[in-house]
Amino acid sequence: MNKLRLTFLGLLLTCSLSAAISAQDQPLVFKGAHIIPISGEPIENGVLVIEDGTITGVGTEEMRLPRNAEVIDVSGKVIMPGLVDTHSHIGEGDGGDRSSSLHPDVRILDAIDPRSDTFKKALAGGLTSVNVMPGSGLLMSGQTVYLKLRKANTIENMLLYVDEENNIYGGLKMANGTNPIGNSPRPGTRAKSAALVRELFVKAQDYQRKIEAANGDESKMPPRDLGMETLVEVLEGKRTVHHHTHRHDDILTAIRLSKEFGYKVVLQHVSEAYKVADEIAEAGVPASIITLDSFGGKMEAIDFSNVNGKALEDVGVTVGFHTDDYITDSRLFLRSAAMGVREGMSREAALEAVTIANAKMMDIDDRVGTLEKGKDADFIILTGDPLSVYTRVEQTWIEGQKVWDWDDPEDRKYSTGGYEIFRGDVHTTHHRGE
Amino acid sequence: MIMKSMKLLSVTCLVILFALDVQAQIAVKAGVLHTSAGDPIENGIVLIKDGKIERVGAQSSIRIPSGYEVYESAVVTPGLIDAHTVVGLAGHYNQQGSDQDQLEMSSAIQPELRAIDAYNAREALVGHLRSLGVTTIHTGHGPGAIISGQTMIIKTSGETVEESVLDPQKMLAFSLGGVIDNDFSKPGTRSKAMAMIRQELIKAQGYAGKRSGDNPPSTDLGMEALADLLEGELTAMVTVHKANDIMTAIRLQKEFGFPMVIDGAAEAYLILDELKEAGFPVFIHPTMLRASGESKNATMETAAKLQEAGIPFAFQSGFEGYVPKTRVVLFEAAVAASYGLDRLAALDALTIGAAELLGISDRVGSLEAGKDADLVMYNGDPFEYVTHVTGVIIDGEKVE
Numbered sequence: 054m055n056k057l058r059l060t061f062l063g064l065l066l067t068c069s070l071s072a073a074i075s076a077q078d079q080p081l082v083f084k085g086a087h088i089i090p091i092s093g094e095p096i097e098n099g100v101l102v103i104e105d106g107t108i109t110g111v112g113t114e115e116m117r118l119p120r121n122a123e124v125i126d127v128s129g130k131v132i133m134p135g136l137v138d139t140h141s142h143i144g145e146g147d148g149g150d151r152s153s154s155l156h157p158d159v160r161i162l163d164a165i166d167p168r169s170d171t172f173k174k175a176l177a178g179g180l181t182s183v184n185v186m187p188g189s190g191l192l193m194s195g196q197t198v199y200l201k202l203r204k205a206n207t208i209e210n211m212l213l214y215v216d217e218e219n220n221i222y223g224g225l226k227m228a229n230g231t232n233p234i235g236n237s238p239r240p241g242t243r244a245k246s247a248a249l250v251r252e253l254f255v256k257a258q259d260y261q262r263k264i265e266a267a268n269g270d271e272s273k274m275p276p277r278d279l280g281m282e283t284l285v286e287v288l289e290g291k292r293t294v295h296h297h298t299h300r301h302d303d304i305l306t307a308i309r310l311s312k313e314f315g316y317k318v319v320l321q322h323v324s325e326a327y328k329v330a331d332e333i334a335e336a337g338v339p340a341s342i343i344t345l346d347s348f349g350g351k352m353e354a355i356d357f358s359n360v361n362g363k364a365l366e367d368v369g370v371t372v373g374f375h376t377d378d379y380i381t382d383s384r385l386f387l388r389s390a391a392m393g394v395r396e397g398m399s400r401e402a403a404l405e406a407v408t409i410a411n412a413k414m415m416d417i418d419d420r421v422g423t424l425e426k427g428k429d430a431d432f433i434i435l436t437g438d439p440l441s442v443y444t445r446v447e448q449t450w451i452e453g454q455k456v457w458d459w460d461d462p463e464d465r466k467y468s469t470g471g472y473e474i475f476r477g478d479v480h481t482t483h484h485r486g487e
Numbered sequence: 488m489i490m491k492s493m494k495l496l497s498v499t500c501l502v503i504l505f506a507l508d509v510q511a512q513i514a515v516k517a518g519v520l521h522t523s524a525g526d527p528i529e530n531g532i533v534l535i536k537d538g539k540i541e542r543v544g545a546q547s548s549i550r551i552p553s554g555y556e557v558y559e560s561a562v563v564t565p566g567l568i569d570a571h572t573v574v575g576l577a578g579h580y581n582q583q584g585s586d587q588d589q590l591e592m593s594s595a596i597q598p599e600l601r602a603i604d605a606y607n608a609r610e611a612l613v614g615h616l617r618s619l620g621v622t623t624i625h626t627g628h629g630p631g632a633i634i635s636g637q638t639m640i641i642k643t644s645g646e647t648v649e650e651s652v653l654d655p656q657k658m659l660a661f662s663l664g665g666v667i668d669n670d671f672s673k674p675g676t677r678s679k680a681m682a683m684i685r686q687e688l689i690k691a692q693g694y695a696g697k698r699s700g701d702n703p704p705s706t707d708l709g710m711e712a713l714a715d716l717l718e719g720e721l722t723a724m725v726t727v728h729k730a731n732d733i734m735t736a737i738r739l740q741k742e743f744g745f746p747m748v749i750d751g752a753a754e755a756y757l758i759l760d761e762l763k764e765a766g767f768p769v770f771i772h773p774t775m776l777r778a779s780g781e782s783k784n785a786t787m788e789t790a791a792k793l794q795e796a797g798i799p800f801a802f803q804s805g806f807e808g809y810v811p812k813t814r815v816v817l818f819e820a821a822v823a824a825s826y827g828l829d830r831l832a833a834l835d836a837l838t839i840g841a842a843e844l845l846g847i848s849d850r851v852g853s854l855e856a857g858k859d860a861d862l863v864m865y866n867g868d869p870f871e872y873v874t875h876v877t878g879v880i881i882d883g884e885k886v887e
Contacts, residue, residue: 346775346818347615349579350810355611357810379777380810384787385822391872442821442872469826470778470786472757 080104080119081453085128089439091408092423101132103430106452111424133404133439134424135181135431135451136386137411139341140295140321140375143171143383148187148195148226154239155253157225157287158279159195161187167208170467170475175383176202176457177468179433179446180376182213182412182421189228189297192240192250196283197295198223199415201431203451215416221291224319224415225283228297229306230353247306254314257284293317293416295341299324299353308336319414321375324357327364339371339414343381344389362393366402373411384468391440404439512536513883514555515862516546517563521869523839523853527831533563535860538883543854558885560877564834564869565854566622566861568841569816570770570801571724571750573629575606575613575641579812586610589629589806591636595671595680596687598716599708600636602627603648603655608641612813616804617643618887619815620863620876623653623842623851628660629806630726630751631668633684635660637712638724640845642861644881653847658748659716661725663739664732665781666751681735688743691717722746724770728753728781737765748844750803753778753785759796768799768844773814774822776805790820790836791827801841821870830870859883 081103088099090111102110102118110116118124144165149156165185175183181202187194199213199222212222229246233239240246260281267273275281286292296307296318304323311318320326320340326333333340342365348357365372374389376382381389390403398406412422420429434448446468449457457464466474513535520531522543532549534541542549551557578586588605591597606626607613616624627638638658645651667680674680691713697704698714715721725736728751740747749755750770755762762769771790778785786792793800802823804814820833842852850859863869864878879887 345811346815347579347612347811347813349612349812350581350807352580352582354810355579379779382775382777385775388822388872395873395875440873442825442870445825469788470784472754472784475778475783 078105080109080122082118082122082124083127083132083434084114084124085126086130086132086434088424089131089133089404090424091134091405092425098128099132101424101432103450103453106430106454108424108426108428108430110426127434130447131435131437131439131444132424132432133435134408134422135433135449136179136407137182137373137409137415137417137422138175138180138376138378138383138386138407139184139319139373139411139414140343141175141180141183141185141378141383142188143169143175143183143378144185144200145169145171146185146187146198149191149193151191152238154191154233154249155193156191156195156280157193157253157283159187160198160223161185161195162198162208162212162223165198165208167205167211171378171383172202173457173464173467174475175376175378176449177446177464178376178382178384178386179435179449180383180386181431181433181449181451182415182417184224184295184375184415186224186226186295189226189232190235192228192233192246193253194226194228196223196292197226199417201429201451202456203454204456213415213417213420216291219286219291221286224293224295225287226297227294227307230297230299230303231351232297243303243306247310250310251313253280254284254288254310257281257288258314261285261288287316288314290315290317293319293414295319295321297321299357301325301328303353304329305332308332308338311338312336322377323361323365324354326361327358328356330364330368330370333365334368334370339373339410340365341373341375341411341414343375343377344392345381359392359396362403362406363397366398371410371413372402373406373414375411387439387444387446388442391442394440400440511883512541512552512555513860513880513885514551514557515563515864515880516557516559517864518561519563520854521562521564521831521834521838522855523565523835524855531563533854533860533862535880535883538860540854540856540858540860542856558864558878560864561867562865562869562874563854564620564863564865565838565852566859566863566879566881567620567817567837568801568845568852569616569621569624569626569804570841570844571638571803571805572616572624572626572813573806574616574624574804574813575608575610575626576602576628577612577806577812578607578610579612579615581809581812589627589635590631590668591628592632592668592670595633595667595674596683597632597636597709598634598659598712600628601656602637602639603652606639606641606648608646608648608651613643616813616815617879617881618876619817620865620869620879621816622861622863622879622881623847625657625841625845627658630660630662630666632660632662632671633667633674633680635662637721640847642881644884644886653850654845656712656715656721657845658722658724659712661723661736663725663727663736664729666726666728666732677732677735681739684739685742688713688717692743716745717743719746722748724748724750726750728772728785730754730757732781733758734761737761737767740765740767751782751805752789753782755798756786756789756792759792759798763796763798768801769793770803770844771800771823773803773805773816773819774826775814775819787822787826790823790833791829794828794832794836799840799844801836801844817869817876821872824870834869 409422628636
């Protein structure tokens with residue numbers, strides 16, 4: 054009640070509707086939960102304080118609380134950071150087309166439906182930050198977009214910036230192995246795939262040199278080229294490559310290319326990571342893996358194993374899980390971490406692998422991925438142990454706003470499913486074997 | 488006729504197998520013993536002799552005879568049963584023309600296609616299911632044609648069909664509604680599919696009448712299978728998702744009176760009363776099914792709703808055309824349990840419930856004296872993600 058009245062007052066006083074709904078105007082204190090901050094040991098009877106969309110305190114009962122705070126009793130619940138997904142196809146977007154194999158100029162941003170039901174499905178699973186990517190049917194299918202799953206009418210209001218000054222809010226999707234191989238203009242072999250990518254990056258290096266030679270003189274700048282501009286961002290380390298790769302030798306090819314051109318890469322899927330875990334560790338690149346209920350389904354996945362999480366943890370690789378939604382369901386993202394533990398991963402690494410490890414891969418770990426003072430107030434309230442099958446996501450909060458609540462039937466339906474709940478074609482990207 | 492002789496053959500094979508196999512006698516102790524034949528037993532024990540269950544009860548009341556190999560486990564359940572899969576016909580390579588034998592596209596109605604002629608007992612996915620506690624599968628031709636072919640029931644042990652088949656001809660795999668693959672030139676519509684199948688069943692009625700008469704027609708393999716269906720020797724497993732298509736399946740069954748199971752049934756929750764009244768069991772779609780197209784209205788709660796409505800159901804791994812190439816009923820039941828299905832009801836549906844719906848409950852599905860010694864050991868709650876299957880016994884042999 055109190056909060057409602059204050060919100061109303063705020064509305065009247067500021068005359069700014071957006072300000073009133075985008076930031077809470079009273080500190081909120083969540084008290085009594087088992088808090089898993091990820092950044093440190095779990096806290097029994099913990100206290101989480103948030104204010105203006107930001108975490109202002111995480112600690113024990115003894116912590117000093119703001120005087121005007123609204124206290125919410127969450128005894129018996131578990132609170133952990135909002136989940137971060139490094140690889141998803143929610144939002145009904147698309148990427149490059151069959152006119153070329155390489156589309157560094159194409160942005161998935163221009164194709165996403167911010168009202169897509171699939172975002173609500175992700176909220177029901179506790180996801181708050183997501184790297185939404187075009188498919189893997191092309192060597193370079195386009196620019197990815199990092200999103201905060203805020204309630205928004207426009208995609209711009211969902212963007213999660215890595216580098217606001219340079220307007221970077223995503224990575225670049227690349228793929229090797231069999232998916233991008235096909236009829237012209239797609240390559241016919243793995244070696245040709247690598248050659249096409251190398252040629253393009255060599256061109257981008259030239260473009261980069263011309264820009265550097267111009268030294269700020271507009272008249273000497275090369276003509277604008279959207280694809281080249283994007284690749285220069287990659288070469289300068291401002292934009293990360295998310296490289297779809299399955300087989301052990303393809304994994305090493307993805308690493309080889311990243312070393313040749315010196316760009317930042319996140320290995321995506323990495324189905325045979327356990328075969329080349331030492332090499333991945335040696336290269337110092339992170340790996341974003343998937344949990345599947347069986348191997349097979351395509352030749353590159355016949356040796357897939359859920360032991361990847363343990364194998365990579367053992368050699369010290371930064372390892373995370375992704376949904377690849379619709380391949381696995383965002384609503385069950387925590388299950389991926391639990392299945393990692395089943396195959397030998399530590400609890401700590403598995404929980405990091407759905408939060409801070411993924412935030413690091415997206416260079417957003419200064420804002421999300423742990424419950425720490427100063428970070429965005431993105432968190433989920435669970436009914437119990439995050440790795441238990443019987444645990445349910447009860448609430449999802451983003452930047453201090455409750456964006457999903459099991460107790461609200463309008464929200465719950467996105468967890469359970471039902472008649473005409475999910476209306477979009479949620480899997481266009483993969484339907485084409487991508 | 489063909490079917491009966493096949494059954495006889497399989498029984499003979501089993502007898503030979505047992506005669507050749509020297510089997511250990513085993514005692515399995517469980518912290519919690521789920522028998523699927525009554526309440527769970529704390530500190531229970533199962534004695535196994537010659538491939539069959541000898542005794543089941545509390546450890547305090549059963550002495551382990553000398554010479555028995557003893558296993559201990561936190562939890563034990565009967566071997567799990569996958570009520571509908573295509574594993575064995577569909578392989579993990581997922582290569583058309585090589586290991587994808589679950590759907591023949593040359594014609595929309597092919598009841599003569601036998602599952603036993605296409606099943607690869609050494610398929611890696613069979614081993615995968617077995618390692619996760621699945622000891623019996625109902626597998627065969629998949630969804631996608633009006634009648635894609637026959638199914639069979641087989642244990643996941645054994646290196647040949649003959650070695651481990653329980654029932655070589657169990658059901659005919661029907662599909663209705665949009666489940667029928669759109670690669671067929673016909674039928675192009677729901678109504679056309681129904682007209683085609685009705686015409687074929689009417690033909691089979693005539694055939695069935697004549698084959699038992701004095702002047703039987705020359706053998707038609709397809710007609711034989713349909714006549715077996717009409718005479719109740721085979722069951723129609725109708726894969727169908729939308730509520731109106733489920734009602735169409737019921738309409739077809741009422742006209743021809745064959746045994747039927749509704750399979751898939753994404754929208755079953757919309758017509759619970761009708762389903763209950765019609766009295767057909769359901770092989771419910773995998774809980775984690777990637778809902779789209781015909782199944783887009785699937786819910787995580789349908790198993791719980793079927794249970795509540797008193798409609799018999801079992802879990803299936805279904806059909807996957809991509810990665811993962813198969814699902815696992817243990818995991819599907821677990822997620823159903825997390826969405827409101829009573830945990831013991833979920834275990835029952837995985838074991839005795841499925842066995843009853845498949846007509847094999849005299850052999851498998853519960854831990855009772857005289858039944859096949861198929862059981863699964865776990866180091867914790869079978870449904871918990873982090874629990875391991877620590878051992879699998881099929882026909883009294885430790886296979887995992």
